[in-house]
Amino acid sequence: MKALAFHAEKCIGCKLCHLACSAQNEGEFNPRLARLKITSIHNRDGLLVRGQTCDLCLACVEACPEDAIIEKNGRLSFLPDLCTDCGICVETCPPQVIIDKPKGVGVCVQCQSCANWCPTAALTFEEVNK
Amino acid sequence: MAYMDKILRVNLTTGNSTTEPLNKEWAREYLGGKGLSIKYLYEELKPGVDPLSADNKLVLMTGPITGTLVPNSGKLAIAAKSPATGTILDCSIGGHFAPELKFAGYDAVIIEGKADKPVYLYIEDDKIELRSAAALWGKGAHETEHLLYDELGDVITLAIGQAGENLLSMACISSELYRQAGRGGIGAVMGSKNLKAISVRGSGGIKIPDIRKFSAAMNKIKREDTMTDDNMWAYTDGTPMIVDLSQSTGILPTRNFQEGTFDGYKAINSDAVKRVLKAKKACFACPLACSNYVKMGKTEVEGPEYETLALCGSNCGIGDMEAVIEFNRLCDDHCLDTISAGNTVAFAMEMTEKGIHDFGIRFGDVEKYLTMPTLISTRKGVGADLALGVKKMAEKFGGGDFAMEVKGLEIPGYEPRGSWAMGLAYGTADRGACHMRAWPAAVEAFGDIDPFTSEGKAELVIGMQDSNSVKFSAIWCDFWAISTERMAEILTLLLGREFTAAELTIIGERTYNLAHLFNEREGFDRKDDYLPARFHNEKLTTGFTSGKSLPKEEYEKMLSDYYQLRGWDENGKVTAEKKRALNL
Numbered sequence: 001m002k003a004l005a006f007h008a009e010k011c012i013g014c015k016l017c018h019l020a021c022s023a024q025n026e027g028e029f030n031p032r033l034a035r036l037k038i039t040s041i042h043n044r045d046g047l048l049v050r051g052q053t054c055d056l057c058l059a060c061v062e063a064c065p066e067d068a069i070i071e072k073n074g075r076l077s078f079l080p081d082l083c084t085d086c087g088i089c090v091e092t093c094p095p096q097v098i099i100d101k102p103k104g105v106g107v108c109v110q111c112q113s114c115a116n117w118c119p120t121a122a123l124t125f126e127e128v129n130k
Numbered sequence: 131m132a133y134m135d136k137i138l139r140v141n142l143t144t145g146n147s148t149t150e151p152l153n154k155e156w157a158r159e160y161l162g163g164k165g166l167s168i169k170y171l172y173e174e175l176k177p178g179v180d181p182l183s184a185d186n187k188l189v190l191m192t193g194p195i196t197g198t199l200v201p202n203s204g205k206l207a208i209a210a211k212s213p214a215t216g217t218i219l220d221c222s223i224g225g226h227f228a229p230e231l232k233f234a235g236y237d238a239v240i241i242e243g244k245a246d247k248p249v250y251l252y253i254e255d256d257k258i259e260l261r262s263a264a265a266l267w268g269k270g271a272h273e274t275e276h277l278l279y280d281e282l283g284d285v286i287t288l289a290i291g292q293a294g295e296n297l298l299s300m301a302c303i304s305s306e307l308y309r310q311a312g313r314g315g316i317g318a319v320m321g322s323k324n325l326k327a328i329s330v331r332g333s334g335g336i337k338i339p340d341i342r343k344f345s346a347a348m349n350k351i352k353r354e355d356t357m358t359d360d361n362m363w364a365y366t367d368g369t370p371m372i373v374d375l376s377q378s379t380g381i382l383p384t385r386n387f388q389e390g391t392f393d394g395y396k397a398i399n400s401d402a403v404k405r406v407l408k409a410k411k412a413c414f415a416c417p418l419a420c421s422n423y424v425k426m427g428k429t430e431v432e433g434p435e436y437e438t439l440a441l442c443g444s445n446c447g448i449g450d451m452e453a454v455i456e457f458n459r460l461c462d463d464h465c466l467d468t469i470s471a472g473n474t475v476a477f478a479m480e481m482t483e484k485g486i487h488d489f490g491i492r493f494g495d496v497e498k499y500l501t502m503p504t505l506i507s508t509r510k511g512v513g514a515d516l517a518l519g520v521k522k523m524a525e526k527f528g529g530g531d532f533a534m535e536v537k538g539l540e541i542p543g544y545e546p547r548g549s550w551a552m553g554l555a556y557g558t559a560d561r562g563a564c565h566m567r568a569w570p571a572a573v574e575a576f577g578d579i580d581p582f583t584s585e586g587k588a589e590l591v592i593g594m595q596d597s598n599s600v601k602f603s604a605i606w607c608d609f610w611a612i613s614t615e616r617m618a619e620i621l622t623l624l625l626g627r628e629f630t631a632a633e634l635t636i637i638g639e640r641t642y643n644l645a646h647l648f649n650e651r652e653g654f655d656r657k658d659d660y661l662p663a664r665f666h667n668e669k670l671t672t673g674f675t676s677g678k679s680l681p682k683e684e685y686e687k688m689l690s691d692y693y694q695l696r697g698w699d700e701n702g703k704v705t706a707e708k709k710r711a712l713n714l
Binding site: 009012013014015016019020022023024026027028029030031032033040041042043044046047049113116117119120 | 197198199226229233276279306307308333334335336337338341342344345349352357408409410411412413414415416417418419423425430432
């Protein structure tokens with residue numbers, strides 16, 4: 001199965017991925033609504049680069065008590081009519097990339113907008129071991 | 131929309147904060163960033179105001195492209211009346227503060243008054259708080275940022291170090307440890323207000339019509355016009371690549387501008403930086419990532435940039451990369467502008483070597499050199515004298531002929547005897563000697579235009595000043611060589627009204643003229659637009675520029691040409707006709 005992958009050594013911390021994701025999936029430029037989290041900051045130990053992306057582990061699909069998140073052809077789908085806003089998927093997601101919204105959630109649909117925008121190929125869409 | 135239509139105004143004297151609509155008429159005439167911040171200051175500051183008094187104001191201004199997917203749009207303008215020069219002062223700082231401010235819902239913050247005790251300003255969307263900075267005062271900018279991150283979480287911070295607290299005319303404002311609003315003492319304006327830091331977190335977003343179509347258009351432009359051979363030097367090398375160019379063309383400031391070449395340049399050039407490079411870093415929305423994160427021995431920094439390598443390296447006779455990196459880190463932590471600090475140390479070195487005044491430091495003395503940033507920023511020992519900056523040191527101790535400053539701002543890393551238009555650019559920059567208003571070295575010393583003639587240089591400098599004025603108002607980073615036509619195309623798509631290159635050029639010209647009118651009001655005229663005598667009276671003796679000077683009469687000719695083409699009078703004053711034409 002193919003999914004997003006992050007290569008920290010190539011990341012420049014520009015956040016274009018966050019903007020591309022939020023524009024594509026939420027209709028606004030808002031890094032906090034991106035369905036991935038890329039961090040590139042200087043802390044006391046030096047430069048810290050960390051990436052959290054959906055690797056299609058499907059923990060959310062298993063966790064959702066209402067089957068509101070399903071996997072089909074290597075992509076997640078969110079079914080808003082079934083969601084009861086219990087928040088279990090948000091808490092469960094190992095990379096913590098499900099966006100909690102006032103109504104429902106936002107899951108990564110592997111649209112690859114982030115990877116298409118990434119200027120250094122730090123984000124790629126590639127075969128993951130599943 | 132691309133503008134948030136909201137300005138936050140914080141009065142430190144009263145502790146009150148209010149919001150008001152962005153002045154839309156001014157936004158049409160000045161866009162944002164440089165232009166709009168100068169407009170607010172021009173209208174709101176009383177002439178003759180003391181830059182370090184409660185009456186000065188600090189303006190943080192974003193632009194319409196800030197916070198969007200437009201490439202290289204991550205910059206913030208920070209403006210005030212300059213403590214170093216008494217002119218208008220607008221600085222540009224990268225990192226992630228500007229977009230975060232917009233996500234919090236503001237185009238700008240205007241800070242007025244003076245707190246009675248050290249405070250920091252915390253902005254989280256609609257929540258605005260002035261909090262005690264008692265635990266932060268006296269600390270470097272780096273520890274300040276770490277402590278605020280510990281306390282507040284994932285905020286973006288602007289902070290000052292000891293140099294700002296101690297009101298140095300070379301104090302900068304820092305963000306994300308290694309980004310600076312560097313020049314003209316902007317950090318001292320914060321310090322004078324007892325404002326240690328500003329931290330922001332924004333949870334909102336920017337909505338524009340047809341956002342997917344806009345994003346697709348920007349991605350195409352990013353691939354075809356930003357990430358091209360013209361700009362990718364920023365990624366492959368960054369500004370250190372200029373060291374070799376300056377060396378080969380004889381314009382590398384060396385030993386306080388006594389020479390234009392440096393024997394030890396290979397120790398401080400791009401190859402030397404690459405040997406200690408650990409990662410490339412970018413500002414928000416920048417695909418070019420000019421910044422080099424380096425580690426060497428026990429020290430690390432994002433940098434050193436060309437200006438630091440030149441002014442703190444060759445200009446101090448320091449051909450030692452580890453020393454320059456450590457000096458750079460110390461300056462960043464204490465918030466000293468490396469251009470001004472490097473010049474100041476170099477001036478002290480020459481004064482000492484010439485026997486005019488003994489500052490106890492000579493060219494190439496690495497050990498003493500590394501003590502300077504701390505001594506200067508805390509005004510301790512010999513640092514108390516160096517903290518004056520070059521102009522005031524020369525007034526106190528002599529050496530005026532080789533005090534390398536214009537209007538009180540120390541000179542950047544391009545020797546004008548090998549790039550005559552750079553001399554005119556320094557003389558006519560709106561904030562004293564600055565290479566960001568116009569950088570003609572790129573086409574003279576490093577290009578095809580004869581550097582040793584005054585012909586055509588006024589037109590060259592004016593074109594760059596106006597183009598950069600609109601670029602820094604939108605706000606784009608300098609390092610994307612974007613055409614005015616491309617700026618117009620992007621602003622048209624973003625703002626939904628037709629912009630033309632001609633209209634943008636007028637916005638740039640209007641901005642530059644308004645900055646000049648601000649300075650005129652403060653008493654500046656032709657007499658202030660001159661260079662240090664060294665450039666006219668001393669010939670360089672090595673390399674490509676051996677035997678070259680910039681004769682005074684040639685400089686006078688460029689300056690007169692410049693005023694004439696600008697539509698200013700012979701004394702450098704904006705004419706009534708020009709004011710009318712630009713709606714000033």
